[in-house]
Amino acid sequence: MLRNIIRYDLKNLLAERSIQAVAALFALLLAYGLWNGIRWNEHRRTTIESVRKEQQQRLAALPGRIAQAPSQGLPAFLDPRMPSVAGGREATPYLILPPQPLSGLSVGQSDLYPFYLRASTQSASNILSADEIENPDNLLIGRFDLSFVLVYLFPLLILALSYNILSAEKEQGTLALTLSQPVSLGRLMLGKIASRAAVLLALAIGASAAAAAATGAPVLSVPFALWLAVLLVYAAFWFALAVFVNLLGKGSAVNAVLLSAVWVSLTMVVPSALHMLAGSLYPVPSRVEMIQAMREASREATAKGSTLMARYLEDHPELTPGGSSTVNAADAASRSLAVQEETERLMAPVLGRFDRQLEGQRAILQRLQYLSPAVLAQGAMNSLAGSGPERFEHFRTQTVGFLGRWRAHFARLVLAARMLTPADVERLPRFVYADEDPGAVVARVALSWLGIFIPSAVIVLLSWMRMSRTRIVSA
Template sequence: MTARTVLKNEWRLLMADRPLKIALGLFVVLLGYALTNGVVWLRFQERTVEATTSGNVERASALRQELEAIEAGGQPSSPFADPRSPRVLGGPSGSHTAVLAPGPLTALAIGQSDLLPYYYDVNIYTNEASFHQNGEVENPLNLMVGRFDLAFAVVYLLPLLVLALSFNVLSEEREQGTLALTLSQPVSARSVVTVKLAFRALVVAAIVLGVSLLGALATGGFGSPGRILLWSVTAVAYALFWFALAAWVNALGRSSAWNATVLVGAWLVLVVVLPAAINAAAGLLHPLPSRVEMVTAQREASNDAVNRRSELLARYLEDHPEMADGVVADEPGLGALSWAATDAVNGRLEEVAAEHDARRAEQTALVRRYRFLSPALLAQEALLDAAGTGDARFADFQSQVRAFAERWREFFVPAIMADEQMNAGVLADVPTFSLVDGDSADLARRATAPLAVLAGLLALIGAAAGVGLGRVRGAD
């Protein structure tokens, strides 16, 4: 009965409070704008993916036609782009674009999908430099701050709405004098405040989940119910964390102004300062090597390789004796020499890239270790992962593309070394890329740690608030 009574009264108070209604309306508009941003980005990404996929088909089809024409007695369109050469067929003009389709809930969280590459042109020249050309020379937290999407609104703005709704949930009752009259009834401050906050939490959850589900509905996200569930649980748990914090601060028995100052300070520290501090620490403790260094290494290796072409070929054949059969020992084929140079460049690049990757791994490890200090980072991690736009999916994509590039080389390089000619018949055997997306078990495993810590923080602060509110009497 008490719960229903307080809920009804809260509804009346909300309906009679114009500034609060305006604040809620403004938040809904912001969420709508964030969702629109997400949908616009998703559509753009879908168009790009579609164009890339049809590009693959068109390229393969054009090559097939040309090869068939040559086999029928025709001439290649250019002597420098003869598709019978495995260097041409496996090179840029025959390349296959490996694509990462948008995450199932990209419209809700653009995440890193506008910062990290979601497609790579794979050919025999794909090397480590190909994976370091697209903005990865950022530290991991910078990558997280993206467009104004729903995830951004939830992580950064939702706490402010929660605090606006709850910073004075008890102090206002005390200040306006209604607390004494309330507590002279057979109810406890704890139960009244809990129901008051539950009402506000319902309003916030209804708005956030309503807009989220609308976005998922509009973009086909309901095909991944597990992801929607993770998104919803994370958003609600994160909002409840801020409600619990507000309840605890209210239980301290200070003024509304004091509560507001402390809670906004907490928002500043947990949402803005701590992530930035961890970001700065990651960059300071584990600075990434200069990208200029990588480009210089690439050029140096390339020049050196050209100058020592013959020597390199010999060394390559020593390393790969199985390739030697097709090569005339005293008159090496041009393709074999060229590939040997490419391989040397790749070897040098791998050394530089390995150093870069090691530093980045150290940065990531540091961020992952200290992200538990900020519920905002935990929530962001889980939200992006739920949307399929977190760094885990991109890392997985990149690793699959690396493996695909290796398969591509394995297909074409022996032919290059043997100076073989290709024909239309081999096209059916040319490797194609198909992403194997992680299953829901992977997602659940990754989400366990951030959600467990978030739930732990919520339980801890909620318990402290419960104890504090249990001590509130009417004559404070």
């Protein structure tokens, strides 16, 4: 029975020019999103490849250059044996956040946050955290990638095909003859939804699989299965909504207006309002203000100059094992270490405030994201593609830790007044990003999934309850 409804409804539907146009448009949008994602992924891959290559060549040549340096008589600021030169420039590694298999499907915020940076003794360890993306549109919608098409445009197409599934039958008068057959209204609507879902989901799933295949991601994997699960529950939400609105018994035009209003609210108004709310509850100091504070701190620390040195050495007994006899307090390199640390000490409260505000924003968005399935779906897709804010935060924490280690490593050499030997190059700290726990990602996606599933189930339930009260003929 259901099969027959689907079959003939599909036949009827496919003969209509409107669905051909909608399907063609959707296919076009998917292809464009797909191409964009793949291009970004390719750009990211080649960038990482080229920085890796540059680093490899530089580090491979470094022992030789160190060995030759004594005979060249270079000035100190060019001498690769100097810890400040090696740690600040010559030996610096790239800290790379590698893309994940599905990264081509959802660019997310990966084009806003840096996916690689160069560690240096001069980098301020906290500066990364000071990144705030101020344009909510960029944050919310991001690139025109596959996830953008699926989260924002896909619902529109679902609604375009389903806003009148019942109202049109009433208006055309076919409903009476159909329901004089032994078929329930529920089954009829289910069949009609199924035929529309078949067309649209075939395209959406096909495009997802094509994107995965094109970026070399395995299609038979947990992330891709979860991706499809998110896609399906998200589509179910919008179909359920269309069914519910149809059961209100209004005309097709009213249905169209109602559903568009819901679409605009859930995909645009709610997300923007959430970000505005988060921004006004936890306002982040402006970047200008922060840079100003940093300059101030740096100037202050420099002015204190050599008086800082003594305190620095007191603070770091571990850097001068066996007494400080080798430390030349007047040495510019040693002093700059002290100045840098003082600068960071002065900056800490400013950056701390910045971090706390951002944390507050994240926390409130985390809780309020359940107001919009679109936000949840986008978040889940970003998580699965490894392009969400959680993974960047995870990466940032590790880079901060590494920068500390890197600086300490060279500080020890500076204070010991040691020059690098060719063998030292081997012993430099190395950065390897340890990815998020896959379990944590699955848990996060599962929560988002539930956040979409539960309202969908409620809508289905409400529709079910309305179904028996729906008038088939006008009184």
